Amino acid sequence: MAMALRRMKLGSQGLVVSAQGLGCLGMSDAYGLPKPEPDMIKLIHHAISSGALSLMGGARERVQLATKFGVKLVGDQFDICGDPSYVRACCEASLKRLDIDCIDLYYQHRIDPRVPVEVTVGELRKLVEEGKIKFIGLSEASASTIRRAHAVHPISAVQLEWSLWARDVEAEIIPTCRELGIGIVAYGPLGQGFLSSGPQLVGSLLDNDFRKTQPRFQPENLEYNKTVFERVSEMAAKKKCTPSQLALAWVHHQGSDVCPIPGTTKIENLNQNIGALSVKLTVEDMAELESIASADAVKGDRYKSGVPTWKDSETPPLSSWKAE
Template identity: 40%
Template structure:
């Protein structure tokens, strides 16, 4: 398994890791997490918010799944989780909330320390210096090892990094969503901070498995996203067909081509495609064997340039 460094503080993880957000709490998910570890995946991404019942305010459900799956395998896994999204109160990052959240996550995960701890979203009411200062105290206490931010703009990243080294920033990044290239990615490269892209396969669109709106289950959250609706859907399917054609010529799947492109954007980039199935994990890891030449990268840029996806990435809240 290829390894990549996140940040400048010594964290090294598998070049492709695993997002667990959409995993139901069942034995198949446990087998998928354990199987991924056996295949060489070392970083597993969760959050206190994730879980099938988080809408009801029950935090920690997905963390419990990850903790159960990796019990007895702690020395082989890097576990990343997040705090800061609340129900109806907006993002939070005040010291009292952080201290309460980290203890709750440690309990849910069944751990005595968290490898990588992210603020899920910046808190507009708490200076980032105060938030990161509190997280730095958690490092000193041994409750967390490395500090991360999620969906943070460039100026917040700079201010945070001035307080304590930031190891990674998690944000959406794929052929479908390239906004990070404008300001955030240059800052991360300058400061030697890792980038952990979530939804690196465009919420499944870039796998080529979604051909029509009806392919989405009736209870699938993606039905509410603009990119999966109406004329946007039709336009996006056309672009994916071009990616599929190129992948076929390269002897790989569209998902592998999309992940290989992402990996080629920087040595500090570690995507975390999410899946419930072990065979998908195996397919995604196949991207590490895909070599893209300068001509290949130019062709991908031609068929899927920045801004190509029709529709915004999120719907209205």
């Protein structure tokens, strides 16, 4: 069994979680084919027994359960929706699918640029008042969007991509979260797997793995980006840990308000990720890692054109909204 994880406060509204969580996206078809359900159930139970924040149901009293709304499939295209009726319908559907009475942390997955964020969060506030959700989160939101949302109802967590592979949130979003007392949930802390396996990862991806389309994994950028992995690997060898553990340790050392949620579909990888909590980094270690992964160290955008991120999260003013 993996060692038990320490607990931490996430935000200022009373949410307490494990210091490291479990990202469950890879269990679905986002990284190719869905993984065998019995194996994933076994993995989730192992995560729960280790104290990890699980993002799915089961052993309800031992889990802080988080899920999202805001991205729906229209035909063969994804559409972002923050309309109040959709927010409520999604929440009700999740409660039913998960067979639970209340969602602990409910995220807006992406910000709808057509709906004032105050309107969306206003509906989430009603769901809190009704006891259907406990805490509100945002994902991929800009600093200004976070401020506007937080003014309607306290935001407990902002989920964002943060790693040695993706550091663009450090300028404005991280300081804003800390100013407002909002917890930080770092998804993709292993660079979508790149900081675990390096360039060889690409050769193992299935044709329908969404990473195949991402700019940073394209040959012209991968040849350049492999230098980051090589240097992290060299440093990890000196620290007697794996590259993924070193990358995760860097995220953990960003502060006690940061909870990374590395994803995996294998118990051995989950245990290895938990081991990152034991890797100690000095101020000099942190500086060296940040020089390795400086702003210009990685080539290519995080996502292909058209995929919304925090840079697209501005919404209309509340005064422009006309309820249907």
